[in-house]
Amino acid sequence: MKLLIALLTLLYSSPALCQEALLPVRIMATPKPAAERFAGTDAFGWDYVIxxxxxxKQKDGRVLKYKNVALGDIFRVDLQNPLQIVLFYKKFNTLVLLDNQMNATNLINFNDISEPLLAEAVGLASQNRLWVYDLNTQQTGLFDTAKNTFRTLTPPNNGGITWYQNDYNYFYWTDNNGNLFVLNLFGKINTLGTLPPFDAAQLISNDVLLLQKDNVLYQYQLSTQKSTPVTIIEKTFGAFYYKDGILSIFTNSEIIQYKISLPR
Structure with a gap:
């Protein structure tokens, strides 16, 4: 009995053990073919791969597919709305919208519109619109998918775009110097800070990002410019994705999911 009490006292009082309890909790591992490229997950438990x-789109042995060989490689996927998935085929300057059954609902070739665009960055915005960065003019704006019209929101961006992320109301990007900017639907641009070099990134809030660099995952806080390693078991991994408290890690052989709490 005395030994049990001593162990419980150690468990709840030791700083090392308390710190360990705050690490991500591994909740699931799913085997996968090595050739798959991870795109993300949704709130309904579906994994999306290329x-x-x-x-x-796959879950519990069920797989839904979409393929368009005429458009070449899929450059980027926007999963923020599982009912309106965006596939960007950059080489052919084309975008495809899919419904939740992986049926194409719209195909937009930016070469074929009345005022052609050379799309470098594309993502879903609100009210049947898309964020588009046009490489010809170096301007970002909103493309109306019903009218096939483009309205610029920014002056020419001479700093380029090295990374971007979007949601319905905001478009985020970094320039060649690592500066992070945010653009809203009304054309207002704010500077959020500067990021250290990274291989992949996901913005969690206006102050917190997850950064991947050399097979290490970091939590980076813009306001303090502080990087904190996220402790996971995997020593090498190809991609990660965070949504609703679940961190998905994509390795050569499986998808591993962790329960993790990040500050907003």
Whole structure:
């Protein structure tokens, strides 16, 4: 009995053990074919991957697919709305919208509109609109998918775009110097800070990002410019994705999910 009490006292009083309890909790590992490229997950438990240039939505052995061989490689996927998924085929300057059954509901070739665009960055915005960065003019604006018209919101951006992320109301990007900016629907631009070098990134809030660099995952806080490693078991991984408290890690052989709490 005395030994049990001593162990419990150690468990609740030791700083090392308390710190360990705050680490991410591994909740699931799913085997996968090595050739898959991870795109993300949704709130309904579906995983989204790209294999053989085919976009796949899979869960519990069920797989839904979309493939368009005429458009080349899928450059980027926007999953913020599982009912309106965006596939960007950059080489062919084309975008495809999918419904939740992986049926194409719209195909937009930016070469074929009345005032052609050379899309470098594309993402879903609100009210049937898309964020588009046009490389020809170096301007970012909103593309109306119903009218096939583009309205610029920014002056020419001479700093380029090295990374971007978007939601319905905001478009975020970094320039060649690592400066992070945010643009709203009304054309207002704010500077959020400067990021250290990274291989991949995901913005969690206006102050917190997850950064991947050399197979290490960091939590980076813009206001303090502080990087904190996120402790996970995997020593090498190809991609990560965070949503609703679940951190998904994509390795050569499986998708591992952790329960993790990040500051907003």
């Amino acid at each position: 294999a053989d240039n085919e976009f796949r």
